[in-house]
Amino acid sequence: MRQSEKKMGGVLMAGLAGLGLLAITSEALAQVVVVPPPPPHRRVAPPPPRRLPPPPRRVPPPVRRVAPLPPAVRVGPGRFIVPAVPLIILPPLVAGYVIPPPPPPPVVNARLVVAYVNTLNLRNCPATNCQVIGVLQRGTPLLFMEYQNGWTRVMVEGTNVEGWVAYKYLAPAP
Numbered sequence: 001m002r003q004s005e006k007k008m009g010g011v012l013m014a015g016l017a018g019l020g021l022l023a024i025t026s027e028a029l030a031q032v033v034v035v036p037p038p039p040p041h042r043r044v045a046p047p048p049p050r051r052l053p054p055p056p057r058r059v060p061p062p063v064r065r066v067a068p069l070p071p072a073v074r075v076g077p078g079r080f081i082v083p084a085v086p087l088i089i090l091p092p093l094v095a096g097y098v099i100p101p102p103p104p105p106p107v108v109n110a111r112l113v114v115a116y117v118n119t120l121n122l123r124n125c126p127a128t129n130c131q132v133i134g135v136l137q138r139g140t141p142l143l144f145m146e147y148q149n150g151w152t153r154v155m156v157e158g159t160n161v162e163g164w165v166a167y168k169y170l171a172p173a174p
Contacts, residue, residue, distance in 0.1 A: 106172065110144040112154065115171035122163035126151030133163050141173060 106112070114120045114136045122134035126148050136142075136156070145162070146153040152167040 106144050108144060108146075111157070111173035112142045112144055112152075112170045113173045114138050114140045114142070114165075114169060117169050120165055120169050122154075122156075122161070122165055124163065126153075126164045130164070134161060136165065142170070 115138065118138050120136045120140075121132045122136055123130040124133055125131075134156075141157040142154040142165075143157055144152060145155060147167065150167055151164045152170060153162065153164050154170075155162045
C-alpha cells in the first residue's frame with residue numbers, strides 16, 4: 001500500500017471512530033440482535049376533579065311557637081274528648097269599614113249611592129289598571145247603566161260624566 005492510501009485509511013478510520021461508528025465485519029452482520037419492543041403506552045389517569053369549598057352554611061329560620069292545644073279529657077277506657085279549637089273568620093276589612101257581599105245588580109237606570117268607602121275611583125274601563133277619570137265621595141248619587149264582572153258602568157246624577165266603579169262599594173239609594 002502506498003503511503004497516501006495508508007494515510008487515507010487512517011484518516012477514514014479516525015473519522016469513523018470519531019463519529020462513533022465501528023467497522024462492521026461480515027461476522028458481525030451474521031449475528032442478529034434482538035431488540036425488545038418498546039413498552040406499551042400506559043394510560044394515565046385523569047387528574048382528580050378540583051374540590052370546591054363547601055357552600056356557606058345556612059341558618060334555619062327560627063321555629064315559630066304555636067299555642068298548645070288544650071289537653072284531652074279522659075271519659076272512659078280508651079275514650080277521650082278533645083275540645084274544639086275555635087276558628088274565627090273575619091269579613092274583609094277595607095279602610096276600617098266592613099264590606100258586605102255585593103247585592104245582585106239592579107235594573108237599568110236604578111239609583112245608587114257610593115257607600116262603604118269614603119272615596120271611590122271612577123275609571124275609564126272595568127279594571128283596576130284603567131285610567132282614573134274622577135273621584136266620587138261617599139253618598140254621591142249615581143244612575144246604574146251596565147254590570148260586568150263585578151264592575152258597574154254608572155253616570156253621575158246631574159252631570160253627563162260616565163265611568164266604571166267597583167260594584168261592591170255601591171248601595172241602593174234611600
